[in-house]
Amino acid sequence: MTFTIPIDNGDAVKNAEADSQRTLYPYVTGTSIVAIKYKDGVLMASDMGGSYGSTLRYKNIERVKAIGKHSLLGASGEISDFQEILRYLDELVLNDNMWDDGNSFGPKEVHNYLTRVMYNRRNKFNPLWNTLVLGGVKNGESYLGMVSMIGVSFEDNHVATGFGNHLARPILRDEWRADLSFEEGVKLLEKCMRVLLYRDRSAINKLQIAKITEEGVTVSQPYSLKTFWEFQAFHNPTAGAQGSW
Amino acid sequence: MFRNQYDTDVTTWSPTGRLFQVEYAMEAVKQGSAAIGLRSRSHVVLACVNKAQSELSSHQKKIFKVDDHIGVAIAGLTADGRVLSRYMRSEAINHSFTYESPLPVGRLVVHLADKAQVCTQRSWKRPYGVGLLVGGLDESGAHLYYNCPSGNYFEYQAFAIGSRSQAAKTYLERRFESFGDSSKEDLIKDAILAVRETLQGETLKSSLCTVSVLGVGEPFHFLDQETIQKVIDTFEKVPEEEEGEAGEGEAEAAPAEQGGDGGGAGDQDVAPMEM
Numbered sequence: 473m474t475f476t477i478p479i480d481n482g483d484a485v486k487n488a489e490a491d492s493q494r495t496l497y498p499y500v501t502g503t504s505i506v507a508i509k510y511k512d513g514v515l516m517a518s519d520m521g522g523s524y525g526s527t528l529r530y531k532n533i534e535r536v537k538a539i540g541k542h543s544l545l546g547a548s549g550e551i552s553d554f555q556e557i558l559r560y561l562d563e564l565v566l567n568d569n570m571w572d573d574g575n576s577f578g579p580k581e582v583h584n585y586l587t588r589v590m591y592n593r594r595n596k597f598n599p600l601w602n603t604l605v606l607g608g609v610k611n612g613e614s615y616l617g618m619v620s621m622i623g624v625s626f627e628d629n630h631v632a633t634g635f636g637n638h639l640a641r642p643i644l645r646d647e648w649r650a651d652l653s654f655e656e657g658v659k660l661l662e663k664c665m666r667v668l669l670y671r672d673r674s675a676i677n678k679l680q681i682a683k684i685t686e687e688g689v690t691v692s693q694p695y696s697l698k699t700f701w702e703f704q705a706f707h708n709p710t711a712g713a714q715g716s717w
Numbered sequence: 718m719f720r721n722q723y724d725t726d727v728t729t730w731s732p733t734g735r736l737f738q739v740e741y742a743m744e745a746v747k748q749g750s751a752a753i754g755l756r757s758r759s760h761v762v763l764a765c766v767n768k769a770q771s772e773l774s775s776h777q778k779k780i781f782k783v784d785d786h787i788g789v790a791i792a793g794l795t796a797d798g799r800v801l802s803r804y805m806r807s808e809a810i811n812h813s814f815t816y817e818s819p820l821p822v823g824r825l826v827v828h829l830a831d832k833a834q835v836c837t838q839r840s841w842k843r844p845y846g847v848g849l850l851v852g853g854l855d856e857s858g859a860h861l862y863y864n865c866p867s868g869n870y871f872e873y874q875a876f877a878i879g880s881r882s883q884a885a886k887t888y889l890e891r892r893f894e895s896f897g898d899s900s901k902e903d904l905i906k907d908a909i910l911a912v913r914e915t916l917q918g919e920t921l922k923s924s925l926c927t928v929s930v931l932g933v934g935e936p937f938h939f940l941d942q943e944t945i946q947k948v949i950d951t952f953e954k955v956p957e958e959e960e961g962e963a964g965e966g967e968a969e970a971a972p973a974e975q976g977g978d979g980g981g982a983g984d985q986d987v988a989p990m991e992m
Contacts, residue, residue, distance in 0.1 A: 575856045581816035
């Protein structure tokens with residue numbers, strides 16, 4: 473059974489867009505992605521949740537995928553749009569491989585391609601409702617960039633989407649260094665993810681960390697973070713609030 | 718080749734499996750003035766002979782910048798060459814805009830060749846009458862390609878096209894093995910020497926040739942007359958005795974301003990649009 477929102481844009485003679493629809497709101501969404509450059513490449517962390525509004529409906533969604541040989545794409549926002557983007561990139565990588573000429577698209581090319589796609593959709597008022605993180609390594613150079621659903625695009629040493637911008641970036645601004653080892657990078661990302669787990673209601677405690685280096689992509693098995701709920705303040709939460717409010 | 722009943726239409730095969738119109742288009746390339754290309758691992762040099770219709774006019778532009786990392790030299794119908802250069806620039810800039818990355822030259826020449834092939838298989842079209850020497854960079858270094866009106870393309874270490882190009886090719890054949898590791902300066906010198914071969918006796922002056930260079934870390938640019946003259950001066954002092962030209966040994970410089978060059982023997986009229 474398909475459900476389409478009934479729309480009345482007038483008659484098809486006078487209005488060219490009478491029977492077409494545009495993206496109005498997202499339905500199944502993923503929450504933050506956090507990514508950093510480190511010594512050997514790029515690390516990207518995401519949880520595996522897909523929320524349906526306020527319901528944590530899906531708990532096994534991979535929101536970070538390898539693209540070609542050199543790139544990693546993480547997405548927050550509408551999951552179906554992310555899948556659509558993966559299809560576009562699949563075609564892009566396929567055609568690139570078919571040339572078989574020793575040239576291949578690196579992360580910079582993929583990032584720019586995505587920027588063009590996202591911006592063009594935004595201009596038609598029919599966006600792909602995602603914020604994308606593109607990381608990769610090519611010829612020894614690490615690359616990390618982001619594109620939003622309105623086509624805003626930039627590169628940085630560490631990026632985050634959604635709540636990650638508010639909760640993770642401050643931590644990264646203080647503690648990120650260019651020469652982080654793999655273990656240090658993972659620890660730093662876990663610190664960010666833990667804060668997000670505590671404070672973002674769409675986050676679930678099942679995350680994956682993906683790594684990309686010159687050698688290639690590895691996506692970890694899903695695992696969960698240890699959390700601590702024994703803070704004094706939580707023992708008797710209403711202690712300081714006796715009374716009617 | 719002579720006129721026959723299978724040569725009117727580009728979509729008519731001859732009984733021996735030839736498309737005469739395509740072959741005639743390749744003849745047009747041989748009528749144009751010479752263009753030469755050579756490459757090392759990191760650089761490509763394109764050079765051409767400047768021939769003007771008359772003393773009063775300027776010479777035609779035969780080398781075009783397609784992008785910072787790609788240049789093209791043409792021989793044949795320069796109007797066709799100009800149109801194809803515009804197409805190449807368009808492809809290069811579209812790729813650059815979408816991917817923020819230079820279009821690998823190997824992919825550009827395939828697009829170009831496919832475009833030329835279309836004209837060999839439509840009854841309402843004609844093949845492009847121009848040969849293109851495309852020099853450019855991709856991830857594996859510098860490359861030189863030759864695109865011909867038939868829709869074929871080949872990669873070369875060095876090549877020459879146009880009238881009297883055989884003389885240049887003979888010179889290049891002797892030297893090409895060293896080009897891979899040549900320095901940029903040596904490559905330029907060899908290019909100018911190859912140009913000199915096509916002039917067959919005429920004194921080589923910097924006004925007679927155009928030279929362009931591109932390489933890894935060096936965007937496409939033309940060499941100015943002074944630089945070219947300096948290179949010429951390094952070898953013009955020592956007249957080389959045995960750069961053996963096959964065939965005609967013209968003692969004096971043939972008047973170059975005589976409308977169009979005929980290449981070799983057995984030549985018919987040269988149409989005014991050809992250079």
